[in-house]
């Protein structure tokens with residue numbers, strides 16, 4: 001079977017045809033992949049920003065069809081079309097019962113065993129739900145059944161980038177109509193946050209990116225203003241009278257941009273951290289400013305999603321033309337081109353690349 005394997009940090013992925021995949025065990029399903037998006041977190045697995053057990057098949061933003069159902073799985077049948085949730089909600093832990101199923105770790109733990117092999121060597125499935133493979137085996141609770149008409153590419157994007165970005169705006173930060181919003185980093189997740197803020201009725205949406213092309217794209221998806229980092233202070237002055245933005249989303253993954261998002265947030269506003277930075281990056285705050293500013297600093301993990309209802313909610317928004325998802329797909333590739341796709345992402349040439357199977 002064909003899949004892209006990460007064998008060591010900072011090494012190119014190896015696209016191989018000779019992987020063997022396990023059968024779906026109890027509580028699992030086997031999928032034939034339809035499409036997988038390339039998310040920056042995949043690049044972060046590859047470069048060590050997010051540690052993963054090696055060797056492993058990565059990719060985590062995907063959609064496919066159920067081709068085998070393990071024992072005890074009752075909610076899925078052969079031929080079902082599903083979107084993969086990289087945080088499978090177990091349904092019964094304190095987080096799931098407390099309406100924060102995105103923070104469930106039970107399902108991820110269940111998915112940790114190696115799913116592939118190369119000869120006699122085990123190959124892990126990334127952090128649990130690998131998608132850079134023709135077929136994959138995942139916990140059944142990670143396979144969210146959707147309308148069979150759902151295009152695989154649209155489904156794939158919802159599986160991570162769109163759920164995360166839109167969810168950060170409408171779930172985590174709960175952007176209010178008429179508000180002022182800043183989004184730092186206009187990649188696939190940032191553009192999704194921009195779309196989420198637009199849907200939520202924000203009056204001002206400022207996109208910041210270091211790449212000019214991203215600024216043009218951001219405007220197509222709902223940003224009212226767009227600038228490189230150098231122009232941000234002037235815009236803050238002009239648009240908010242210097243007070244700062246009601247909401248500032250950090251969607252890059254660095255200490256510097258988190259601090260910048262905080263500095264651009266108005267007193268009493270919300271700074272929402274979506275980007276995933278290296279573990280050793282530290283953000284500094286003075287003890288006084290935390291109290292005095294009364295700003296809220298919130299992380300957003302998977303857009304605070306309940307995937308069991310939010311995937312179909314996003315699909316309804318897409319069908320109703322509230323979200324432009326096809327427009328976010330600026331490259332379509334074969335799995336064999338995955339390393340070039342990582343490079344295009346790092347060069348800022350794409351919003352989202354989709355691997356088609």
Ligand SMILES: NC(=O)c1ccc[n+]([C@@H]2O[C@H](COP(=O)([O-])OP(=O)(O)OC[C@H]3O[C@@H](n4cnc5c(N)ncnc54)[C@H](O)[C@@H]3O)[C@@H](O)[C@H]2O)c1
Nearest residue numbers: 040041185186187188189209210252253274275276301302
């Ligand atoms: N919180 C979550 O659950 C979650 C889920 C998915 C992705 N992520 C993270 O979100 C981040 C974005 O992911 P993506 O797929 O959109 O990546 P991406 O590479 O498509 O987008 C990042 C954007 O940031 C821009 N950028 C880089 N440095 C910048 C700077 N100093 N100032 C302004 N812009 C800058 C890049 O040009 C690029 O457009 C990554 O850190 C990823 O790991 C988090």
Ligand SMILES: [Zn+2]
Nearest residue numbers: 039041160161
């Ligand atoms: Zn992702």
Ligand SMILES: [Zn+2]
Nearest residue numbers: 090093096104
């Ligand atoms: Zn749980």
